[in-house]
Structures are given as C-alpha cells and as structure tokens.
Amino acid sequence: MAVQTIATTSAPGTTGAPETDRDTAFGPAVALSCRECGERFPLGPVFACQECFGPLEVAYEFPSGDPEALRAAIEAGPDNIWRYAPLLPVPADVASRPNMNPGFTKLVRADNLARELGVTGGLHVKDDSGNPTHSFKDRVVAIAVEAARAFGFTTLSCSSTGNLAGAVGAAAARAGFRSCVFIPHDLEAGKVVMAAVYGGDLVGIEGNYDDVNRFCSELIGDPLGEGWGFVNVNLRPYYGEGSKTLAYEICEQLGWRLPDNIVVPIASGSQLTKIDKGLQELIRLGLVEEKPYRIFGAQAAGCSPVSTAFKNGHDVVRPVKPDTIAKSLAIGNPADGPYVLDIARRTGGAVEDVTDEEVVDAIKLLARTEGIFAETAGGVTVGVLRKLIESGQLDPAAETVVLNTGDGLKTLDAVAPTTGPSAVIRPDLDSLRDADFFRKHTTDDRNSREAGLA
Amino acid sequence: MAVQTIATTSAPGTTGAPETDRDTAFGPAVALSCRECGERFPLGPVFACQECFGPLEVAYEFPSGDPEALRAAIEAGPDNIWRYAPLLPVPADVASRPNMNPGFTKLVRADNLARELGVTGGLHVKDDSGNPTHSFKDRVVAIAVEAARAFGFTTLSCSSTGNLAGAVGAAAARAGFRSCVFIPHDLEAGKVVMAAVYGGDLVGIEGNYDDVNRFCSELIGDPLGEGWGFVNVNLRPYYGEGSKTLAYEICEQLGWRLPDNIVVPIASGSQLTKIDKGLQELIRLGLVEEKPYRIFGAQAAGCSPVSTAFKNGHDVVRPVKPDTIAKSLAIGNPADGPYVLDIARRTGGAVEDVTDEEVVDAIKLLARTEGIFAETAGGVTVGVLRKLIESGQLDPAAETVVLNTGDGLKTLDAVAPTTGPSAVIRPDLDSLRDADFFRKHTTDDRNSREAGLA
Known part of the structure; x- marks a missing residue:
C-alpha cells in the first residue's frame, strides 16, 4: 500500500491520496463534475467544487451500443448491484473483489x-x-469501498446515527480495511452493538450528530486523518452513485x-x-x-x-x-x-x-x-x-x-x-376460550357464516 | 372456503380437514410415509404414523428426465425457493401466489x-x-402456507420462542390467513414486538416453551382448533421440506x-x-x-x-x-x-x-x-x-x-x-489523538512501516 501524502495547501473539499491506476479503477466514470457550475475535475477523493463549492458528482462516458446486448449482459450478471457494473464507477472485475455485494433486493x-x-x-x-x-446503506458503502481501494485509503470512516455505521463496519471487515466510525455518545445500546460487532473502532463523540459531523470535517483536513476514506464526505461522489x-x-x-x-x-x-x-x-x-x-x-x-x-x-x-x-x-x-x-x-x-x-x-x-x-x-x-x-x-x-x-x-x-400480545393466558383451553380476543373472533366467524347462509 | 369438520374419533397425530383438489396442490408429492415403518398415507394434515407413531415425511414421484433440462428450468426460475418447485410439495403455479418468497440467500x-x-x-x-x-424459518413456513391453503385451513399457528413466530406472522399477513401464535409469556420485549407487529394474534402462555407445546397439542385435538394449521405440528411434514x-x-x-x-x-x-x-x-x-x-x-x-x-x-x-x-x-x-x-x-x-x-x-x-x-x-x-x-x-x-x-x-x-465503543471522546482532535485505541493504532502503523523499511 502506497503511503499517502497530504497536500499542505489543500483546496476546499479535497483531501490528498496517492495516485493509483485510475484508468480502469472507475470503469465508465471519467470525471467529477460540479452540480452547480458544471466545472470538471479528475476523479479523486474530492467532494466540493474548487470554483463554486458546489457538490461534485460522477460523470460517465457510457459506450454507445445495442441496448438489447447491454440488457442481456446485465441479466447474466450476479444477483447484486454488480450486475450494473457497466453503469457504475467501479472496475469491470468488481464482482470478484471482497465486498458485501448488496442489492437486487425484492x-x-x-x-x-x-x-x-x-x-x-x-x-x-x-x-x-x-x-x-438490512438497509440501503450497503449499496452506497459498496461503491465507496471500491473508491477507497482505488485511492489507497486504509481506513474507512463515517459519521452515523445507526444504519451507516453498521454498513461501514461490515464492509470494512470483509474488504480488509480498518474502520473507525463516529457516533453521538448517547446512541441507543442496541445500535452501538450493531455498529461495534464487526470489530472496527467505534468512537462515541460527546455531542449531537451535528457535532459529530463537524468533528469529522476537521479530521479530514488534518494529518491525523491521513489514509482515511470518509464514505459520506471525501468519498461522497462515489458513495452517492450506489x-x-x-x-x-x-x-x-x-x-x-x-x-x-x-x-x-x-x-x-x-x-x-x-x-x-x-x-x-x-x-x-x-x-x-x-x-x-x-x-x-x-x-x-x-x-x-x-x-x-x-x-x-x-x-x-x-x-x-x-x-x-x-x-x-x-x-x-x-x-x-x-x-x-x-x-x-x-x-x-x-x-x-x-x-x-x-x-x-x-x-x-x-x-x-x-x-x-x-x-x-x-x-x-x-x-x-x-x-x-x-x-x-x-x-x-x-x-x-x-x-x-x-x-x-x-x-x-x-x-x-403499541404492539403487544392479544392476551396472556394459562396453558389450558378454557383460558383460551375465555380470552376476549378469541371470543371476538368466534363471534366474527359465526357472523360471517350466518351472512354466507343468509 | 369449505367448513372444516373434525372426525370424532381421530387417529393419533391426525386432524381433520376438508378435501380439496390434491391432485395438483402438492406437485410431485404423492404420499406421506413413515420414517420408522415405511407405511404410506394419503397427503393430509397428519404428522404421526397411525401404525407405529413414527414421524411422517413427504414422499415424491419425481419425473425421470434429462438432468440438463431440469437444471436449466431451475436456473430460469425465480430468485427464491420456488425455483425448486418441481422438487417440493407445492403446486406448479406456486410462484404466482401471495407468499413471502424466501430463499436463494447468499x-x-x-x-x-x-x-x-x-x-x-x-x-x-x-x-x-x-x-x-431474517431466519431460515421463512423457508419452512413458506411450504406450510401452501399446504394450509390446500387443506383449507384459515388460521396459521405455531408455538415459538422467536424466529418462527415472526415468520408465521409475516407469511400469514401476506398470504391472507388469520394467525394466532403461542409464546412463553416472559419472552423478551423485542421478540414480542417482532412477533406481534404483523397484526395477527400473539398469545403469551403462563409457562415455559414445553408448556406452550403441550397446550398446542391439546388445542389441535379440540374443536376450538378447528381450521387451524399449526405449521410445526399438523403441517410438520410439509414444513420440514422447506x-x-x-x-x-x-x-x-x-x-x-x-x-x-x-x-x-x-x-x-x-x-x-x-x-x-x-x-x-x-x-x-x-x-x-x-x-x-x-x-x-x-x-x-x-x-x-x-x-x-x-x-x-x-x-x-x-x-x-x-x-x-x-x-x-x-x-x-x-x-x-x-x-x-x-x-x-x-x-x-x-x-x-x-x-x-x-x-x-x-x-x-x-x-x-x-x-x-x-x-x-x-x-x-x-x-x-x-x-x-x-x-x-x-x-x-x-x-x-x-x-x-x-x-x-x-x-x-x-x-x-462485550461489544461497545473503543472510546468516548470530546469533539476535538486532541481527544482523538489521546485516546488509547488511537495511540495503539498509530504505534502499530509506525511499527509496520518500520518493519517494511527494515
């Protein structure tokens, strides 16, 4: 893994990352373009336009070709989002890489x-x-993981209140990244377990979600954050494509x-x-x-x-x-x-x-x-x-x-x-017979039978 | 829906249910056979051998044919268990029926x-x-639902301590059955919510899981249980095939x-x-x-x-x-x-x-x-x-x-x-730098860089 260097005078919304072979790493994606002013930038771990601070998104050059052939290729692909690899900023061999392979849900x-x-x-x-x-976040994280790989990041990170923390933790574990996820310190115990069980680092921040976000922005611009891909910040243009x-x-x-x-x-x-x-x-x-x-x-x-x-x-x-x-x-x-x-x-x-x-x-x-x-x-x-x-x-x-x-x-x-048992009864049939919910059903049944006979 | 009658002198392990068109309802299944003595019985809501009390299982007559053609037919089927309909006790049109369509998991x-x-x-x-x-129980319940339909049952039921209750509740809701699920009264609150949210009846039984099971067995033999398919009791032979x-x-x-x-x-x-x-x-x-x-x-x-x-x-x-x-x-x-x-x-x-x-x-x-x-x-x-x-x-x-x-x-x-945050810190970079887990990583990274250089 190449050692990452941070530009000392980084432009707004950019972070340094080592150059890798980007000709194939992003498939049909060719640039980042500003949603506001249209300015184009090379594919990189950048999330805001250096001209107007507008959000960047991935721009593509899709091969022109027979739609029937493309449809057939997609249908023959794997039962996950990688069937659409020709339309995503990912390498052609993405399906063979360690990834959670989300998507193609019912x-x-x-x-x-x-x-x-x-x-x-x-x-x-x-x-x-x-x-x-169990959330759509697996889709966006899956793309961010591949971008993180291409940029040579070694740690996956994010700010989260729940779903994203779990998605990042799981994906990092499987893809071989270290992970360090930041959450508000007072998150419910269950969500903390879900986020921590994948073995990465989970850090509670004394503050609310806005405080967590501010902290993460600060970290991205600091040498402490060297080698870190924040899926929903410096990898956001790729992440969003999911x-x-x-x-x-x-x-x-x-x-x-x-x-x-x-x-x-x-x-x-x-x-x-x-x-x-x-x-x-x-x-x-x-x-x-x-x-x-x-x-x-x-x-x-x-x-x-x-x-x-x-x-x-x-x-x-x-x-x-x-x-x-x-x-x-x-x-x-x-x-x-x-x-x-x-x-x-x-x-x-x-x-x-x-x-x-x-x-x-x-x-x-x-x-x-x-x-x-x-x-x-x-x-x-x-x-x-x-x-x-x-x-x-x-x-x-x-x-x-x-x-x-x-x-x-x-x-x-x-x-x-507002969700609980219809009744709690003793383990005998009389108790069931006497339960209010059961008597109601029996009456309903009799009524509908009588209606049917009438 | 035909009205169900209960035989007054029911054989052990049997319950009455109306006759329906069973020629096609069970696909390649032709009989129930006793795992112990091999005795065969017609397909019905029966779970124990009338000869030796052994457990019954589904027996098939699979069409002989070209394995290549069968493989191709399966591969062209839906992305769920119904791709194997030719090998299951379900009708050929099962995939078009309201069912949870589980299976073909990763x-x-x-x-x-x-x-x-x-x-x-x-x-x-x-x-x-x-x-x-989110459990394999969806597979077994999916088959039991189709058997319940074939036998004219109107209520789906089971005894459960968690996974099965949710699977039955969900499947009954989607397939248009009433459901009534029995659980020990002291189940954890979260599991009660999961089992009750699908809108069927959930009944807490004052006792342990064995008491719940005994209660269900009693209910199956009683007119109170008329029209009830217990997925893991009187529908068990079908259920198991999932x-x-x-x-x-x-x-x-x-x-x-x-x-x-x-x-x-x-x-x-x-x-x-x-x-x-x-x-x-x-x-x-x-x-x-x-x-x-x-x-x-x-x-x-x-x-x-x-x-x-x-x-x-x-x-x-x-x-x-x-x-x-x-x-x-x-x-x-x-x-x-x-x-x-x-x-x-x-x-x-x-x-x-x-x-x-x-x-x-x-x-x-x-x-x-x-x-x-x-x-x-x-x-x-x-x-x-x-x-x-x-x-x-x-x-x-x-x-x-x-x-x-x-x-x-x-x-x-x-x-x-044993699963929690690595640290809880104030929202500033110094707090991160000073956190034990972070210092350890930094040391590890330095060591591995030095090892790489050595």
Missing part, C-alpha cells in the same frame, strides 16, 4: 396494501431490508419499464436525486422506453424542511431542528434539498410529510398487509403514499413503487409501545 | 474466515439472515456440485435430516455428480443431547434441560436426534458442541472476518467448525459450507456485554 408486488390504499394501477414495495446489513442501483433494479424487475410514480424518503435528498439520475441514464441508454414518471419525496413532519419548501413554492430549503422518531431521515439541513425540489417539480411529483403517529400506523399497515416490517423511514414513505392518494396528489390508477430503505428490527422502539 | 465465499481457521479447501457461509424475516432448499441452493450456488462438508445447527434435528434428504435427491436426479460428503451437527454445550449421544456411541438421545444463550437451538428432547446420529455416522461426519463463551467468540469472529452478524445459532455452527478443525474431526483441506440460520439483530443480548 420488488414485492403489494396487492394487499394496494387494496387498503385504493391503488388500482399496481403497487410495489422495493424492500431494501433484504440487504446484508443509490442509482435502486432505479436500475426497479426498472429491470418491472421488466425493463419505468413505473409511473416512485415514492422516496428524503434525508439529505441524495438518494432521490440519484434515483432520478439512474432513470435518466436508463432512458438515454435505451434500456427502457422513455415516458413520463413522477418522483415523490417523503419526510417526517418533525423534520420536513424540503416538504415545507415544496408546499410554499420556495427554491431554497430553510434548515430545521429535527424532532421525529424517523431518526435515519432526521437531517435538518439536507444538502440536496434544492435538487429534490427541482426533480419533484420537473417530474410532476410532490414532497409531503407525515406525523410520527402516521409513521407508526404506516409501519403496522405495511406489516399486516404484506408481511414487511419496515424501519421508521419505511413508515414515512408508506404514510406519505397514503396521504398523497388521499389528497389527490398521486393518481391511484397509475403504477407506483414505494421504497422501504431499512429494517424494523433496528427501530423496534417506534412500534413497541 | 452463499458467501469466506476467505478471511478460512484464513483464521486454517481452512485451505474453500469455505462458504450459507447466510440465511437474508430471508424476509429445509431441503438449503441443500439445493448450496449445490446450485457451488455450480451444481456437492461440497465436502456441511456444518448444520441442531435444534429438533429436522433441518439436518432434510439437508441430507435434499442432497440425496440431487444425486438421484442426476443434478449433481455423486461423491462422498460429510454432514456435521452443531449444538450448544448447554443443550447438547445429540452431541453427547454421538460422543458416547449411543443410538438414542437422552433429553436434557436446556441452559444456553442459543435459544433458537434450545430443544432438550430433539425429535429427529436419532436420525441425525444416523446421518452423521453414515456420512463420516460428527456432532460437536461449544460453550456459550465460544458461541459469542464465534459470532464476533464471523462479524469481523466476513461482515456477517449471525444470531447465536450461527455462533454455534462457526464455533463448532473451529472446534472440529482443531480436534482433527474435519479436514481443513476439504471444501466446507457452514450455515448461519438467523440474524444477530435478534440476539443482541448475546454480544452486548
């Missing part, structure tokens, strides 16, 4: 939920709880078709923008037929700066102080908020928010209709879907995909106060 | 773990935490080859016997080339009746009172214990057990080497694998598959006492 046909919500055009849940550490695979998978799993509507949760807003980017790429490459689609953003009412801006017709997003049970979405100052507004407006979508009570109701609704136990972020998207239908903002006769990006096992506290 | 090439354990012949983890409710899919997937994912060794956890022992059944079927159908394989059983020392019998050369298994953190394996009187002994001896395998401390160590070992966070049952199999190698019972030069059948998120308590 697109669940949700007929029961559709009936409850009155959706007649077809409803699907893209269920990312099936990823290795979310494109959600768009690819949804369309492939629909039979290489665009859905009419997609409902996406908003934390930083990055995921929503990358899903749009992915859909546009599929159209441009001829992998799906072009047609209108609408992208809807979902927030919790207790952290709804983008929803508020959308409803008020604003172009800028005013930061808020989060107060919601949907902690994985609780980013009060979402970096990609303005781009989310653009996309929602351009595609004819919307941004909506739901209360914590509606989040809990939606988690339970999804569980009892489809057997999917979502984390709070999934309660936000399903709750927002219901609200969008009820308010006439989303056409129930159109085909809709709603995202569940995490696992209910990680946010048990959200439903625990 | 077979993870575990090179890091292999290095730690000294395995040179190739090591793979079959990671069933990727199933919809475990065969682990064998099918392992061999297909290896490129239609048998591994040399498989390490399987033992609770009732059913899973191990069905994996052997599945391997035998693959050989018989010509889907894999016949060669010797060894099956190893893994128990926790605190519930090791089969391991004890194996080591003592006994044919019978003496029941024990379980006392182990591996609660999903804590069956003191394993019904299939004698068959497990037969299979381990016939194939040249073994049965071994590890202490709770070794279980915890093995969970952490798997997490830090492969990024897989296993439940305690996975700690048992990995711990036993290590012990088998160290004691010379398993050849490290042979190709080995070790099963992880559940998810660490469900047994956080096992690792929580």
Whole structure:
C-alpha cells in the first residue's frame, strides 16, 4: 500500500491520496463534475467544487451500443448491484473483489396494501431490508469501498446515527480495511452493538450528530486523518452513485419499464436525486422506453424542511431542528434539498410529510398487509403514499413503487409501545376460550357464516 | 372456503380437514410415509404414523428426465425457493401466489474466515439472515402456507420462542390467513414486538416453551382448533421440506456440485435430516455428480443431547434441560436426534458442541472476518467448525459450507456485554489523538512501516 501524502495547501473539499491506476479503477466514470457550475475535475477523493463549492458528482462516458446486448449482459450478471457494473464507477472485475455485494433486493408486488390504499394501477414495495446489513446503506458503502481501494485509503470512516455505521463496519471487515466510525455518545445500546460487532473502532463523540459531523470535517483536513476514506464526505461522489442501483433494479424487475410514480424518503435528498439520475441514464441508454414518471419525496413532519419548501413554492430549503422518531431521515439541513425540489417539480411529483403517529400506523399497515416490517423511514414513505392518494396528489390508477430503505428490527422502539400480545393466558383451553380476543373472533366467524347462509 | 369438520374419533397425530383438489396442490408429492415403518398415507394434515407413531415425511414421484433440462428450468426460475418447485410439495403455479418468497440467500465465499481457521479447501457461509424475516424459518413456513391453503385451513399457528413466530406472522399477513401464535409469556420485549407487529394474534402462555407445546397439542385435538394449521405440528411434514432448499441452493450456488462438508445447527434435528434428504435427491436426479460428503451437527454445550449421544456411541438421545444463550437451538428432547446420529455416522461426519463463551467468540469472529452478524445459532455452527478443525474431526483441506440460520439483530443480548465503543471522546482532535485505541493504532502503523523499511 502506497503511503499517502497530504497536500499542505489543500483546496476546499479535497483531501490528498496517492495516485493509483485510475484508468480502469472507475470503469465508465471519467470525471467529477460540479452540480452547480458544471466545472470538471479528475476523479479523486474530492467532494466540493474548487470554483463554486458546489457538490461534485460522477460523470460517465457510457459506450454507445445495442441496448438489447447491454440488457442481456446485465441479466447474466450476479444477483447484486454488480450486475450494473457497466453503469457504475467501479472496475469491470468488481464482482470478484471482497465486498458485501448488496442489492437486487425484492420488488414485492403489494396487492394487499394496494387494496387498503385504493391503488388500482399496481403497487410495489422495493424492500431494501433484504440487504446484508438490512438497509440501503450497503449499496452506497459498496461503491465507496471500491473508491477507497482505488485511492489507497486504509481506513474507512463515517459519521452515523445507526444504519451507516453498521454498513461501514461490515464492509470494512470483509474488504480488509480498518474502520473507525463516529457516533453521538448517547446512541441507543442496541445500535452501538450493531455498529461495534464487526470489530472496527467505534468512537462515541460527546455531542449531537451535528457535532459529530463537524468533528469529522476537521479530521479530514488534518494529518491525523491521513489514509482515511470518509464514505459520506471525501468519498461522497462515489458513495452517492450506489443509490442509482435502486432505479436500475426497479426498472429491470418491472421488466425493463419505468413505473409511473416512485415514492422516496428524503434525508439529505441524495438518494432521490440519484434515483432520478439512474432513470435518466436508463432512458438515454435505451434500456427502457422513455415516458413520463413522477418522483415523490417523503419526510417526517418533525423534520420536513424540503416538504415545507415544496408546499410554499420556495427554491431554497430553510434548515430545521429535527424532532421525529424517523431518526435515519432526521437531517435538518439536507444538502440536496434544492435538487429534490427541482426533480419533484420537473417530474410532476410532490414532497409531503407525515406525523410520527402516521409513521407508526404506516409501519403496522405495511406489516399486516404484506408481511414487511419496515424501519421508521419505511413508515414515512408508506404514510406519505397514503396521504398523497388521499389528497389527490398521486393518481391511484397509475403504477407506483414505494421504497422501504431499512429494517424494523433496528427501530423496534417506534412500534413497541403499541404492539403487544392479544392476551396472556394459562396453558389450558378454557383460558383460551375465555380470552376476549378469541371470543371476538368466534363471534366474527359465526357472523360471517350466518351472512354466507343468509 | 369449505367448513372444516373434525372426525370424532381421530387417529393419533391426525386432524381433520376438508378435501380439496390434491391432485395438483402438492406437485410431485404423492404420499406421506413413515420414517420408522415405511407405511404410506394419503397427503393430509397428519404428522404421526397411525401404525407405529413414527414421524411422517413427504414422499415424491419425481419425473425421470434429462438432468440438463431440469437444471436449466431451475436456473430460469425465480430468485427464491420456488425455483425448486418441481422438487417440493407445492403446486406448479406456486410462484404466482401471495407468499413471502424466501430463499436463494447468499452463499458467501469466506476467505478471511478460512484464513483464521486454517481452512485451505474453500469455505462458504450459507447466510440465511437474508430471508424476509431474517431466519431460515421463512423457508419452512413458506411450504406450510401452501399446504394450509390446500387443506383449507384459515388460521396459521405455531408455538415459538422467536424466529418462527415472526415468520408465521409475516407469511400469514401476506398470504391472507388469520394467525394466532403461542409464546412463553416472559419472552423478551423485542421478540414480542417482532412477533406481534404483523397484526395477527400473539398469545403469551403462563409457562415455559414445553408448556406452550403441550397446550398446542391439546388445542389441535379440540374443536376450538378447528381450521387451524399449526405449521410445526399438523403441517410438520410439509414444513420440514422447506429445509431441503438449503441443500439445493448450496449445490446450485457451488455450480451444481456437492461440497465436502456441511456444518448444520441442531435444534429438533429436522433441518439436518432434510439437508441430507435434499442432497440425496440431487444425486438421484442426476443434478449433481455423486461423491462422498460429510454432514456435521452443531449444538450448544448447554443443550447438547445429540452431541453427547454421538460422543458416547449411543443410538438414542437422552433429553436434557436446556441452559444456553442459543435459544433458537434450545430443544432438550430433539425429535429427529436419532436420525441425525444416523446421518452423521453414515456420512463420516460428527456432532460437536461449544460453550456459550465460544458461541459469542464465534459470532464476533464471523462479524469481523466476513461482515456477517449471525444470531447465536450461527455462533454455534462457526464455533463448532473451529472446534472440529482443531480436534482433527474435519479436514481443513476439504471444501466446507457452514450455515448461519438467523440474524444477530435478534440476539443482541448475546454480544452486548462485550461489544461497545473503543472510546468516548470530546469533539476535538486532541481527544482523538489521546485516546488509547488511537495511540495503539498509530504505534502499530509506525511499527509496520518500520518493519517494511527494515
């Protein structure tokens, strides 16, 4: 491993890293480009434009070719995100490297939920709880790991309140990186265990999530952070590309078709923008037929700066102080908020928010209709879907995909106060017969039999 | 739905259920046959032989045909257990029915773990935490759901201490069954939430797991249980077949080859016997080339009746009172214990057990080497694998598959006492620099750089 050197006069948003063979390490990616001013930079561990401080994203030169052949190559690929390696900033041999290999999670046909919500055009849940550490974060981390390898980083790091810590810890363990993850010191015990079990270093910071982020920014610019790849900071342009695979998978799993509507949760807003980017790429490459689609953003009412801006017709997003049970979405100052507004407006979508009570109701609704136990972020998207239908903002006769990006096992506290046994009884049949819930069922059954006979 | 009638003089181990069109409902399955005396019975909700009280299992008539064509048909099937529908007691159109569609979980090439354990012949983890409710129970419940449909049951039930309750609750919700699951009343709060969130009835029984089981057996024989399919009692022969899919997937994912060794956890022992059944079927159908394989059983020392019998050369298994953190394996009187002994001896395998401390160590070992966070049952199999190698019972030069059948998120308590942050620091770089763990790394890095230069 080459020894990394830090430039003493680093430009804003850059960190030094050793040069490696970048001709092949990033596949079809050719540059980083500024989302604001369009300025281009070489592929590197850089996350902000040196001209205008705008966010950088990966730019590609995709080979022109027969879409049929590309579709066939993808379908013959592995059952994970690497089937889309030709569309990602990763080397062609990525599938043979040690990585968590996330993705190709189930697109669940949700007929029961559709009936409850009155959706007649077809409803699907893209269920990312099936990823290795049970959240969509495995997708973004998987790409960041390959970038870290290319840049010669030896330690993987991030700031996190839960899902990302686990994803980084697991991926680093398997890929042979050291990891050091920073979390607020007062995180719930369960989340600490999940983040620490992979054997990397987990550091509690005395402060809140904003303090953790500030600390990480400071560390990146310091020699102490030499050789460290922060997946969501100096590797962020690569990391973000992982979310494109959600768009690819949804369309492939629909039979290489665009859905009419997609409902996406908003934390930083990055995921929503990358899903749009992915859909546009599929159209441009001829992998799906072009047609209108609408992208809807979902927030919790207790952290709804983008929803508020959308409803008020604003172009800028005013930061808020989060107060919601949907902690994985609780980013009060979402970096990609303005781009989310653009996309929602351009595609004819919307941004909506739901209360914590509606989040809990939606988690339970999804569980009892489809057997999917979502984390709070999934309660936000399903709750927002219901609200969008009820308010006439989303056409129930159109085909809709709603995202569940995490696992209910990680946010048990959200439903625990209102979820428990129907009864506690002695181990005999009389006790069962006398239990209220059982008597009610028996009466219901008799009523429906009598109704059937009438 | 036909109204079910209960025979007033039911034979042992039988329950009445309405006749349905069974010609197609069970695919290639043709009968139930007694594992002890070989007597055959029609396919029905029956679990014990009316002649000798032995356990019944599903008997098939597989079509003879070209193995190449069958392999191709399987490979063209869905990415779940229904790709093996031609080998399971399910209808041909099973993939179009509402079901959780578990299976085709990752077979993870575990090179890091292999290095730690000294395995040179190739090591793979079959990671069933990727199933919809994150345990292998989704496989067995998926088959039981289809049998319940065929028999006209309206309620799905089971006794459970955790994983099975969640799997039944989720599957019933999606498939449109009522569910009523029985658990010991003092189960941990988290497990109660997981089992109850799917909206079915969850009933706490004042007593231990044995009391719950006795209660369920009583309920099956009573009119109160009319229309109820207990997945692990009166649907047990079908349920058990779900475990065969682990064998099918392992061999297909290896490129239609048998591994040399498989390490399987033992609770009732059913899973191990069905994996052997599945391997035998693959050989018989010509889907894999016949060669010797060894099956190893893994128990926790605190519930090791089969391991004890194996080591003592006994044919019978003496029941024990379980006392182990591996609660999903804590069956003191394993019904299939004698068959497990037969299979381990016939194939040249073994049965071994590890202490709770070794279980915890093995969970952490798997997490830090492969990024897989296993439940305690996975700690048992990995711990036993290590012990088998160290004691010379398993050849490290042979190709080995070790099963992880559940998810660490469900047994956080096992690792929580010994898993935590490396440090808690103030949000400044000096605090990081001074933290013990960080100083140690810096020293290690300097030493390895100096060693590299020397």
